[in-house]
Amino acid sequence: MLLQIQADLQGSLNDLDSDIANAAQNLSTAGLEGDAARRVLGELIGTNSNISNAVTIGKDGKIIVAEGRGSERAEGADISNQEHIARLLQTKIPVFSKQLPLVEGYNGTSIAYPVFSPHGEFLGGISAIIEPDKLLDAIVAPHLYYDVSNRSNITDYSFWSMHLDGLIAHDRDESQIGKYLFEDPLYAPYPGLLALGERIIVDRSGHGSYSFQVTEEDKKAVTKDTYWTTAGLHGREWRLVITKVLQ
Secondary structure, eight states, rough: OOHHHHHHHHHHHHHHHHHHHHHHHHHHHOOOSSHHHHHHHHHHHOOOTEEEEEEETTTTBBEEEEEEETGGGGTTTBOSHHHHHHHHHHHOOOOEOOEEEOSSSEEEEEEEEEOOTTTTEEEEEEEEEEEEEHHEEEHHHHHOOOOOOBBBBBBSSSEEEOOOOOOHHEEGGGTTTOOOOOTTTTTOOOHHHHHHHHHHHHHHHEEEEEEEEEESOOOOOOEEEEEEEEEEEEEEEEEEEEEOOOO
């Protein structure tokens, strides 16, 4: 089950990456501003339900054109201080960002590509936003047979995902999404979970167990058998974790 989730997620990330790379190529001739750029971004969003927003970025790190969710507040914003944009402008190679607060007003993860003119001149870039929790919901729910609307499980298995900075990017218990494993007081009483979390960050795959409460509402501690593996892009990795309560 976990390997199928990994394969589906990695396939989705690869497809998104390919489509954004193609959009960057189209912007090479369309340019980064005006109606032609808007059409490229609109087509990218229109054919990818997992992309909520896409923007073009000038060499100065300012958003030129924005389409999608929250785009009305994005154009003209200077995002050059965002880590992934600074890296894109400096290295001129594709970047997969960590989850971050966006100028559009919500949290997301960016896949960003450089854009070059037909003559090879660096023009700026394109950044497309995905929301990891929504992407993972669509992939995980069919395998675990849980209801996305109320996140109730039908199987004995649960799934969560963690970024390498300890951010919980997805969990069946929605109240945990956005918390940091090694910082949030919710997790402090569970040293076994914190120790396993350290292993999950260091090792790309593995097996272990930990004790933790059932949900934020149900404080009863249970022991969970745990397997994890990895998906990612451009050097950034997401840990994918599946658990089952031990009877």
